[in-house]
Amino acid sequence: MSDSPATRRSLEVALGERSYPIHIGPGLIGDPAWLTPHLAGRQVMIVTNETVAPHYLARLREGLPGELTVHELILPDGEATKTLASVTRIWDALLEAGFNRRCTLVALGGGVIGDMTGFAAACYQRGVAFVQVPTTLLAQVDSSVGGKTGVNHPLGKNMIGAFWQPRAVLIDTDTLRTLPERELSAGLAEVIKYGLIRDAAFLDWLEAELPALRRLEPAALTRAIERSCELKAEIVAADETEQGVRALLNLGHTFGHAIEAHQGYGNWLHGEAIGAGMAMAAELSRRLGWLSAAEVERTATILAAAGLPLAAPADMGVDDFLALMRLDKKNVDDRLRLILLETLGRAVIHDKTPRAQLEELLASFPRR
Numbered sequence: 001m002s003d004s005p006a007t008r009r010s011l012e013v014a015l016g017e018r019s020y021p022i023h024i025g026p027g028l029i030g031d032p033a034w035l036t037p038h039l040a041g042r043q044v045m046i047v048t049n050e051t052v053a054p055h056y057l058a059r060l061r062e063g064l065p066g067e068l069t070v071h072e073l074i075l076p077d078g079e080a081t082k083t084l085a086s087v088t089r090i091w092d093a094l095l096e097a098g099f100n101r102r103c104t105l106v107a108l109g110g111g112v113i114g115d116m117t118g119f120a121a122a123c124y125q126r127g128v129a130f131v132q133v134p135t136t137l138l139a140q141v142d143s144s145v146g147g148k149t150g151v152n153h154p155l156g157k158n159m160i161g162a163f164w165q166p167r168a169v170l171i172d173t174d175t176l177r178t179l180p181e182r183e184l185s186a187g188l189a190e191v192i193k194y195g196l197i198r199d200a201a202f203l204d205w206l207e208a209e210l211p212a213l214r215r216l217e218p219a220a221l222t223r224a225i226e227r228s229c230e231l232k233a234e235i236v237a238a239d240e241t242e243q244g245v246r247a248l249l250n251l252g253h254t255f256g257h258a259i260e261a262h263q264g265y266g267n268w269l270h271g272e273a274i275g276a277g278m279a280m281a282a283e284l285s286r287r288l289g290w291l292s293a294a295e296v297e298r299t300a301t302i303l304a305a306a307g308l309p310l311a312a313p314a315d316m317g318v319d320d321f322l323a324l325m326r327l328d329k330k331n332v333d334d335r336l337r338l339i340l341l342e343t344l345g346r347a348v349i350h351d352k353t354p355r356a357q358l359e360e361l362l363a364s365f366p367r368r
């Protein structure tokens with residue numbers, strides 16, 4: 001991507017009395033004007049991983065003023081490392097560096113680094129500042145915004161965590177140049193999600209622009225990131241801690257999180273699992289009489305055009321799904337709550353799916 005500063009955009013996440021900015025554009029990493037105003041004090045810990053560090057760590061450090069005390073922690077890569085043990089490594093590094101409550105953690109990486117660094121910040125000395133510098137499409141359009149932080153448990157995705165908002169989200173679109181194609185597709189799953197749950201016009205636009213997005217065309221990418229962040233910021237502003245409408249952001253996740261946990265974290269990418277999960281949610285919505293067959297077909301075509309799988313894992317049976325779905329965080333008492341589609345562009349929270357109908361869907365949905 002080669003963009004000019006004119007393509008930079010800024011949005012705000014408004015949370016009652018508080019708010020924080022999302023800056024989007026090329027060349028933000030390494031530009032001191034963007035990060036420095038969001039630091040709480042002089043102590044800075046950059047948390048990243050062994051894949052991202054060689055590309056972007058030096059540039060980020062160069063952009064920080066010399067009077068700061070900057071430490072870095074380079075963690076191993078992978079969804080399987082999204083654990084309490086990794087977060088403990090962040091706390092160890094902070095204590096070894098003698099960092100106090102006025103320190104700032106900077107998460108440089110994808111959603112795994114962002115979720116863990118945010119959780120470390122939420123708990124360190126009962127809460128310190130953190131800034132998100134997301135470097136995957138998925139993290140830029142979703143995980144860096146909204147303050148869901150945490151780690152996985154062997155029995156379920158994101159089971160241990162906290163709501164803890166960043167001070168700022170700095171999205172350097174240049175970082176997408178080094179992102180593997182499979183990861184780009186995974187990020188597109190969350191972009192498509194916004195169109196499906198909330199914005200039919202955006203879905204129409206995406207349908208036309210997916211080839212441009214997959215070619216990393218700057219104007220299309222900036223638009224997709226900006227609209228996704230706008231939609232997420234709007235939902236988070238209305239319901240920061242998921243008492244209601246925020247649950248719509250979980251379209252496809254009840255099925256998708258079950259797939260991720262069953263297959264072993266990292267074997268299916270998060271975006272791949274929720275892509276398949278959204279196809280399952282669309283088909284169930286049809287069986288409940290809401291979506292037409294043509295709308296389900298259109299959803300599948302869009303997901304396929306993004307390079308996403310449309311089938312569930314071959315070795316995952318109905319009982320495997322049900323056992324994992326029972327642990328979903330959205331459930332109330334023993335009632336399963338699913339996010340389904342009334343139409344393309346409008347999602348609902350639904351807790352009345354007849355058990356037999358769900359089992360039929362899980363049994364008949366294609367496998368790969």
Ligand SMILES: NC(=O)c1ccc[n+]([C@@H]2O[C@H](COP(=O)([O-])OP(=O)(O)OC[C@H]3O[C@@H](n4cnc5c(N)ncnc54)[C@H](O)[C@@H]3O)[C@@H](O)[C@H]2O)c1
Nearest residue numbers: 051110111112113135136138139142143148175178179270
């Ligand atoms: N907190 C939230 O609201 C939220 C939202 C969506 C997803 N998530 C979580 O985010 C995680 C998925 O995030 P992800 O898809 O970013 O995965 P990830 O963090 O594992 O990153 C994907 C891969 O890309 C590599 N990478 C990152 N940036 C790169 C770059 N610029 N160039 C080359 N390689 C790069 C990473 O090292 C990794 O190998 C999951 O754990 C998911 O549960 C959280």
Ligand SMILES: O=C(O)C(=O)C[C@@H](O)[C@H](O)[C@H](O)COP(=O)(O)O
Nearest residue numbers: 142146148157158246249250253329
């Ligand atoms: O921000 C939210 O709210 C979301 O649900 C966004 C999801 O894309 C994301 O995967 C999130 O981490 C899922 O949250 P969980 O509460 O279902 O673990």
Ligand SMILES: [Zn+2]
Nearest residue numbers: 190253270274
């Ligand atoms: Zn997600």
